[in-house]
Every structure is written in C-alpha cells, then in structure tokens.
Amino acid sequence: MSSKPTVTKIIIIVDTMVAGGKERRLLELLKGLENNETISVCLVILSNLVEYEEVHHLAIQTVFLPRRGKKDFTIFYKLYRVIKKFNPDIIQSWSSVASVFLLPTVLSSKAQFINAIIADAPWAVKPFSSRWWHLKLSFPLSDAIISNSEAGIKAYNAPSQKSYCIPNGIDLARFDHLPDASEVRRRFGITTTYVVGMVASFRGAKDYSTYLKAAQYVLEHRYDVTFMAIGDGKDLAGLSKMYENEEKIIFTGRIADIEAVVNIFNVGVLITDHRMHGEGIPNSVMEYMALSKPVIATDAGGTTELVLDQITGLICQQRDPHDLKEKIVYLLDHSPIALAMGKAGRERIEASFTLDTMTQAYLQLYN
Structure with missing residues (x-):
C-alpha cells in the first residue's frame, strides 16, 4: 500500500x-x-x-x-x-x-x-x-x-x-491553434509582404524611439514592410502622435491575443536603452522565438543569455536607428538566413526555456 x-x-x-x-x-x-x-x-x-x-x-x-x-x-x-x-x-x-x-x-x-x-x-x-x-x-x-x-x-x-x-519558461501550448495569418492581417489592414514588430510597454526603459526612427529609415526606400508597435504606457500617446502620418506604422495598444499577432511577424524586435533598464530574460523575445521568428535585440542585461548573435538573431547597437535599419533590411532581404535563425530560436526555446524546464528548476529548489 x-x-x-x-x-x-x-x-x-x-x-x-x-x-x-x-x-x-x-x-x-x-x-x-x-x-x-x-x-x-x-x-x-x-x-x-x-x-x-x-x-x-x-x-x-x-x-x-x-x-x-x-x-x-x-x-x-x-x-x-x-x-x-x-x-x-x-x-x-x-x-x-x-x-x-x-x-x-x-x-x-x-x-x-x-x-x-x-x-x-x-x-x-x-x-x-x-x-x-x-x-x-x-x-x-x-x-x-x-x-x-x-x-x-x-x-x-x-x-x-x-x-x-x-530563467523564464514559456508554455508552448499558447502557440497552438492560432488563427490564420491572413485573418490577423485583415484585422489590422496589412497588405505588405513583410511585417516587423516590437512588443513592449511604452515607457522609457523600452526604446521605441530608436525602433520607430529605424522604421522611418526603412520606409524611405521600400514600401513592402509594415511596422507594428504593440503595447501601452505613458509614452504611447506622444509617440503615436509623432508618427500619425506614417500609414505603414501601426500602434495597436495592448492586445490580448499577442501570440496571434506575433505569428504574422517576419522579424521580432526588442530595443532597450541600457542606461535606463537592463533586461532579465525578456518574455517578448521568448514569444518571437517560440513562433520561429528571427530576433533583433540590443545587448541589454540578460538578453544575450537568450538570443545568440548570428544564430537565433542579430544583436544591434543601442540607440542606433541606422544600425537597426541595416539589420532589419538584411533579414528581409535574406529570407533563407532569417528562416534558419527562426528555426534555431524555436529549437533553443524547446531545449532550455520551456514551462516544464522552469517548473522542474523551482521544484528542485523547493525540495
């Protein structure tokens, strides 16, 4: 018994x-x-x-x-x-x-x-x-x-x-049974070939200014990209006002079905100003990688413990919209490399950053 x-x-x-x-x-x-x-x-x-x-x-x-x-x-x-x-x-x-x-x-x-x-x-x-x-x-x-x-x-x-x-663990079941990408695109009126997105709160620690300037630089030379800025916070109203004439820059505010929207990205971005904030293990980057998206991020805090430069994505210079623009264009223009990075990112999540991995680590500590 x-x-x-x-x-x-x-x-x-x-x-x-x-x-x-x-x-x-x-x-x-x-x-x-x-x-x-x-x-x-x-x-x-x-x-x-x-x-x-x-x-x-x-x-x-x-x-x-x-x-x-x-x-x-x-x-x-x-x-x-x-x-x-x-x-x-x-x-x-x-x-x-x-x-x-x-x-x-x-x-x-x-x-x-x-x-x-x-x-x-x-x-x-x-x-x-x-x-x-x-x-x-x-x-x-x-x-x-x-x-x-x-x-x-x-x-x-x-x-x-x-x-x-x-480290953070992510529940991969969140990314099953997502709506068709074409439905999500129609919801936001996106008709361009490519979508680049950043998911972060609109506060000083997250450097949306650099991201949006880089978006403008890209849009000066090409018309096949839509940029999404997903999140809310005290800086949202001011930044969205500054870019209200850029029809290919979409401010969504906070959304509940973040997985469905990240699923339409071709590139996931997280830009942080290390003078104001250093990341731990950023959840938004984990979401990009779980959905096999190549990542562009700054070397701020623990980000490089998750993102492997040239393998799962690219590490860019802080507060440098020109460098970010170049890296975005590179991934859009080199689809096989971008797809390989996205695949490597998903494999890294499955190997080291799952919900079960995190849970077992805490259980071991508790015991």
Whole structure:
C-alpha cells in the first residue's frame, strides 16, 4: 500500500497581476505547479489588479489583499495573518514590494524565505534609492535569492552562496491553434509582404524611439514592410502622435491575443536603452522565438543569455536607428538566413526555456 507523497506548502506574494513580464513569468510557474501533488500553493496579490484572465481559472487558492496607497502599513499585519493561517513551509516573494512587506513575518516565521526579487539587470543601482534599500533589507533574511538571468545576479551583487538563476519558461501550448495569418492581417489592414514588430510597454526603459526612427529609415526606400508597435504606457500617446502620418506604422495598444499577432511577424524586435533598464530574460523575445521568428535585440542585461548573435538573431547597437535599419533590411532581404535563425530560436526555446524546464528548476529548489 503506497503512502501519499509529502506535500510542501508554498505561499507566493506579488504586488499585482497586470500584463507585465514578471507577472507573465509567475503565471507560467503557477500553471506548472497547479497540478503537482507534492505542492500546495497559495497566491497572495497585494491589489485587485488582474489583467491575466487565466489567474482566475488556476486550481490554486488565491487571496487578494489590496493596499490603500503606498503607505498602507496595515498590510504588514494582514499578510502576517494570512501566512499564519496557511502555515507554509516556504514563503516566496515575487517583487521587491512584496519582499519588503514580508520582512516582519519572515523574521518571526520558521518557513524558508525565497526572494524572487531580481527580474532585470540594470547598469547600476543608485545608492540609497528605494530599490537599493529593498535589496539591502531583504537579502540578509533570504534563504534563497532568485534571478531569471545570470546578468541580474551580477548587476545586483547578490550573495553567490544563496543566489540561483532560474530563467523564464514559456508554455508552448499558447502557440497552438492560432488563427490564420491572413485573418490577423485583415484585422489590422496589412497588405505588405513583410511585417516587423516590437512588443513592449511604452515607457522609457523600452526604446521605441530608436525602433520607430529605424522604421522611418526603412520606409524611405521600400514600401513592402509594415511596422507594428504593440503595447501601452505613458509614452504611447506622444509617440503615436509623432508618427500619425506614417500609414505603414501601426500602434495597436495592448492586445490580448499577442501570440496571434506575433505569428504574422517576419522579424521580432526588442530595443532597450541600457542606461535606463537592463533586461532579465525578456518574455517578448521568448514569444518571437517560440513562433520561429528571427530576433533583433540590443545587448541589454540578460538578453544575450537568450538570443545568440548570428544564430537565433542579430544583436544591434543601442540607440542606433541606422544600425537597426541595416539589420532589419538584411533579414528581409535574406529570407533563407532569417528562416534558419527562426528555426534555431524555436529549437533553443524547446531545449532550455520551456514551462516544464522552469517548473522542474523551482521544484528542485523547493525540495
């Protein structure tokens, strides 16, 4: 007669579940854990913001603890009560905000504290900034510190003896049964032979200015390309106004069926200004590669841990629209090379960046 497996109780705390990189990464992990018989998961969200509808359909316990502003100190006690009731073996934070709110509970709890605070790799962390304090306060109390890139561990000078790199994993089932590309093209009124796209939020860290200037340079000499800028944010209105007369540059805003739209790309682009932001393992690039698209990206943070220059795509110079333009034109004009890069990208995702690979890495850490 076989005995039931020992169940490890894990409570995971995140500030929001808006449509962002770290939230997508958490959603993928929860999907990987929800049916595991050795794990019992409780998700605590420190707001009512949930933009990933899949969260509501996960077979896990979910608790909402919305804060009344940034200085709502009652959240310390509310978190303590939820954690005491769940009685976890492991407490895991998924953001710097969550890590700070957890510190009093971590001090009084026997549970192990996994601090998944690192999701980027900045050029420098400003001393005495809020981010700097979050790290200084939470690192000493962490039993394990998680980064999704080796570059992140180095950038934050995380203690090597308890730091682990677990790259993002992507659920390849998301890319099955997509609508026909011709339907998606009609939806956006695209009639050109080629489509180039960038998926990113419209905030300073993502360098849409360089991408859009490069698009203009390409469109000065050829008429067979449409450029798509997919995402929203505070800079969207200003940039879309600047390019409103460019009929072959399409601003979509945020869209739900991102997989269907990326599927019509011939080239996927992600341009980052490393002075403002260093990527961890960028989800948008993983989506390009999962759909066998060649990638053009900047060497910012952990991007080159995912994109292999000249193999799965091309690495371009930062803040250099002329270099980006040349690389876009090269891939459009050399279809066999672009297709080979896309194929190599898909194979790299299947080998090292799947949902199962990430889930198994976390299970090994938990155990």
